[in-house]
Amino acid sequence: MNNKNRYRIKLLIFFIVIFTTKLYAKTESGSVIQLNDSSSQIHITTHFDYFLDTTSKYAIDEIASSNFEDHFRRVTDPHVLFDYLDSHIWLRITINNNQSIHNHSWYLESWGFDIKNITFYFPRPDGTFEPSTAGFERPFNERNVKHKNFNYFLDLRPSETKTYFLKVKRSYNQEFSFHLRTNEKFLSHSLNEYFLLGIYYGVLVIILTFNLYLFYRLRDTLYLYFPCLIIACIWFSLGRDGLGFQYLWPNSPWVNKLNNEKVIELIIILATLLFSERYIQKYTKNKNVMKLTVWAIMLKLLLFVNQLFIFELNYIHYIVITIIILLVPFSLGLYSLIKAKIYSWSYVFAYLCLFLVIVYSYSRSIQLFDNPVLNWYFVYPVIFAEMILFSFSIFNQLKFLQNQFLEANAEKTIALEKNNQLTQELNSKLKEKVRARTEKIEKMAADLAQKNVELQTTNVKLQELNSQVTQLNNYLQENNEKLRSSVEEVTKDLALMKGLGFDDFKNVFPDKDTCLKFLSELKWKDKYHCKKCEYNKFTEGPNHGKRCRNCNYYESPTVDTLFHKLKFPIEKAFYILYLSNRKDVDLTLNELSEILELRRETCWAFKNKISQAMEKVGHNTDLNGWETLALVHLE
Structure with a gap:
């Protein structure tokens, strides 16, 4: 065979391969779904x-053209493609309605x-084509069918193809789930789904209400942390199944992104740590559990900030660190419970459910079931079981506290009985003592009555003596008048006698207060009149002064x-004045x-x-006492 024939055979084989590949590709990409009765x-x-x-440069007109048909490939995996998260994926489906029933409407649902x-x-x-755009980044009200999933009416009549x-853009390598359903099947499926979700949320709301009531009645933070955990789980679930977007924040799609940024998971973990710490402290006081809980909260916050703003860890590393943060205070708390001989299995299993929720929610590669819907909703019964188990733990704790209360009441009753016995x-x-005391008092009363009679008799005698004393007092007053006049004469004589020494004089005027008192009595011996307003009523002031009641x-x-304005002790001034009025005492200034x-x-x-005062008033030392000079005012 010559080279020319060989070349022709090779060229023929090449065209056959190309034709077969194109035919295979066309067959693979041109599959049609048949709808029958x-x-x-x-x-x-x-x-x-x-x-x-x-x-992202192709429009629907180019994608739908016959020239573009060979670019499509058959989907072989529910994920369609891995990676390429920044690129759009075009999906094509051809449906042939072979049904003979004309009253069936078909919907395409993208779960x-x-x-x-x-x-x-x-x-x-x-x-041409009419677009209908939706997604968790777009307002909910843009959807034609107001449903949490993406549902589209096909308007496909019998014998039509x-x-x-x-056109899809994902946020992660998610597993797609597309279904064709008749109108009846779509309604039945939706009602069942909403019914089960209603039961799920209803039970959580009942548990939430009950714990809020317990907090209102008992004022214990344990029954506040648990509602926070329930609310976080409800929020997590509403963001996961789309009901929150449908009913609570339809015009705020940014909340969906917030729900996906591990914020809810942070709140769930913090609420769980606080609830767990308070739950342990209700049984046994362990300060180490409190310290580890505070450290765990701080580490979790640091991990959260690191994931969002610094360096995002691989999800496996992130989950392992999160579980360790939760496991350390939980292990110490469980050890404290076991040490106190308290075995709360519901509390342990509830924590295991929490670990499972964290692992399964953030490990999207885990697929326990063939059905993606079951895989997605698997966390719901786990959360449900977690809330029920935590509730059982609270009920067990209430029973434990009630038993302690009953034991305390029993001990209190025994103590009261002993107290009553002692009281009796x-x-x-x-x-007995009152009776004896009463008899004694009655006897004393009889004695007092007898003595009262004697006292009355004595009073009569005293009245007679009083009249006699009155007469004597009158007689004494007459004699006192005579004595006073005699004393004045004696005083004048004493003034001419030898003076007292300073030590003897100090016995008469020992201190400032005595001098001021003597001066006050001397100054106002006749009657007080205010220097400012001439008012004659006063109140006693400090240092024997007087304060006018009017001004x-x-x-x-x-x-x-x-x-006035004396610069040295007044008692010494008194003695100098006293000496100045004595003839028989002549002290030099040095001696004084x-x-x-x-x-x-x-x-x-x-x-x-003193000399100036004597000249001012014409003082005579033979006739006047030294005290008269005290009232002389020179200024």
Whole structure:
């Protein structure tokens, strides 16, 4: 065989291979779903053809053209593609309605609330397509069918064949689940799903209400942390199944992103740590559990901030660290319970459920079931079991506290009985003492009555003696008048006698208070009149002064006297004045300064002041006492 023939054979084989590949590709990408009378729902995820649009430059007109048909490939895995999260995926499905029933309507349902963006292209009669865009990043009210999943009416009549396109953008390598359902099957499926979710949320709300009531009645933070945990789980579930987006925040799609940023998981873990710590402390006081709980909360917050803003860990590492953070205070708390001989299995299993929820929620690669819906909703019964088990733990704790209360009441009753017995014994003794005391008092009363009679007799005699004493007092007053006049004469004589020494004089005027009192009595011996307003009523003030009741002016005993503005002790000034009025005492200034312990100039100045006072009033030392000079005012 020559080279020319060989070349022709090779070229023929090449064209055969190319033709076969194109024919195979066309056959693979051109699959058609047949609807017959026995069909009511069909799982069609792997019946789609897909095209990866890495440049996002193609429009629906280009995608739907016959020239683009060979670019599609058959979907062989529910994930369609791994990676390429920033690229759009075009999905194509062709459906042929072979049903003879004309009253069936068909819906395409794309299950999975967290599809980032999905656009359904419905074929028009003129060959164009009508888009319908939805997704968890878009407002809920943009959807034609107001349902938490993505549902599209196909408008496919018997004997009709139509091709539909979807443009999808994901947020992670999620597993898709597409279904074809009749209107009746769609309603039945939706009602069942909403019914089961209603039971789930209803039970959680009942548990939440009961614990809020316990918090209202008992004012214990344990029954506040648990409602926080329940609310976080409800929020987590509402964000996971799409009911929250449908009913609570339809016009705020940013809440969906918040729900996916591990915020809810953070709240669940923090509430669980606080609830667990308080739960342990109700049984046994362990400060180490409290310290580890505080450290666990701080570490979890740091891990949360690191995941969002610093360095995002691989989800396996993140889950392992999170479980360790939870496990350390939980292990110590469980050890404390066992040490106190308290075995709360519901508490342990509830914590295991929490670990399972964390692992399963953030490990999207785990697929326990073939059905993606079951895989997605698997956390719901686990959360449900967790809440029920934690509730059982609270009930067991309430029973434990009630038993402690009953034991305390029993001990209190025994103590009260002993107390009552002692009280009765004391009452008996007290009654006996009261009776004896009463007899004694009655006897004393009889004695007092007798003595009262004697006292009355004595009073009569005293009245007689009183009249006699009155007569004697009158007689004494007459004699006192005579004595007073005699004393004045004796005083004048004493004034001429030898003076007293300073020590003897100090016995008469020992201190400042005595001098001020003497000066006050001397100054106001006749009657008080206010210097400011001439009012004659006063109240006693400090240092024997007097304060006017009308103008509140306070007057010191030294004002307008020889001792006004005195710079040395007044009792020493009294003695200098006393000596100045004595003829028989002639002390030099040096002697006077030494006796009084004053400076010579001070003694001289005050003696000079006394001399001025004598000249002012014409004082006669033979006839006048030294005290008359005290009231002389020189200024």
